[in-house]
Amino acid sequence: DSGVTQTPKHLITATGQRVTLRCSPRSGDLSVYWYQQSLDQGLQFLIQYYNGEERAKGNILERFSAQQFPDLHSELNLSSLELGDSALYFCASSVELAGADTQYFGPGTRLTVL
Amino acid sequence: LAKTTQPISMDSYEGQEVNITCSHNNIATNDYITWYQQFPSQGPRFIIQGYKTKVTNEVASLFIPADRKSSTLSLPRVSLSDTAVYYCLVGGDTGRRALTFGSGTRLQVQP
Numbered sequence: 001d002s003g004v005t006q007t008p009k010h011l012i013t014a015t016g017q018r019v020t021l022r023c024s025p026r027s028g029d030l031s032v033y034w035y036q037q038s039l040d041q042g043l044q045f046l047i048q049y050y051n052g053e054e055r056a057k058g059n060i061l062e063r064f065s066a067q068q069f070p071d072l073h074s075e076l077n078l079s080s081l082e083l084g085d086s087a088l089y090f091c092a093s094s095v096e097l098a099g100a101d102t103q104y105f106g107p108g109t110r111l112t113v114l
Numbered sequence: 115l116a117k118t119t120q121p122i123s124m125d126s127y128e129g130q131e132v133n134i135t136c137s138h139n140n141i142a143t144n145d146y147i148t149w150y151q152q153f154p155s156q157g158p159r160f161i162i163q164g165y166k167t168k169v170t171n172e173v174a175s176l177f178i179p180a181d182r183k184s185s186t187l188s189l190p191r192v193s194l195s196d197t198a199v200y201y202c203l204v205g206g207d208t209g210r211r212a213l214t215f216g217s218g219t220r221l222q223v224q225p
Contacts, residue, residue, distance in 0.1 A: 002157065004157075042218050043201065092157070102163065104160070110155070
């Protein structure tokens with residue numbers, strides 16, 4: 001158990017819909033990262049937040065947005081969903097701002113878009 | 115961004131030593147090299163991290179040559195439970211740089 005929690009574990013929805021994925025970082029960690037992993041694909045970095053502020057952006061679509069709240073939990077919002085958005089979405093957290101920090105990953109949310 | 119290249123797959127047998135090499139030719143001065151292990155449908159798990167020379171912990175060793183353009187993860191005496199995908203990650207300490215995982219190496223350990 002990494003200490004990072006993600007909800008829900010599974011999510012099944014239809015095209016065009018909007019969903020919200022939630023992540024609670026390890027106690028004391030200020031940085032939260034979101035990744036997308038499609039079937040048999042590598043991890044694609046989406047976005048990073050540090051103490052409530054956006055710090056780095058990867059290949060995140062405009063239909064996707066994220067935020068980190070004062071209690072440090074983070075939400076990833078996916079809208080106008082398409083079949084290709086079906087994937088595992090992982091959240092990770094780390095203590096510091098540095099990219100060299102050890103990231104601890106949650107169990108993931110499996111999103112299926114029908 | 116430092117792009118990484120790893121072999122797509124490797125096969126080994128139980129008890130053997132496995133070495134997985136990652137190429138990162140344009141690594142920046144402040145970049146660290148980190149390796150993660152991932153089992154199917156699970157989040158990646160940190161294995162080891164280094165900046166230069168050699169780092170060893172209870173599960174693996176990481177060898178980084180002087181030019182830092184590559185790194186080698188060494189797993190001693192692998193077992194069936196080491197069958198997983200191994201990712202090489204190169205990132206700096208600026209915090210504002212996007213993080214990129216390598217393509218990953220799928221290690222299959224056979225009895």
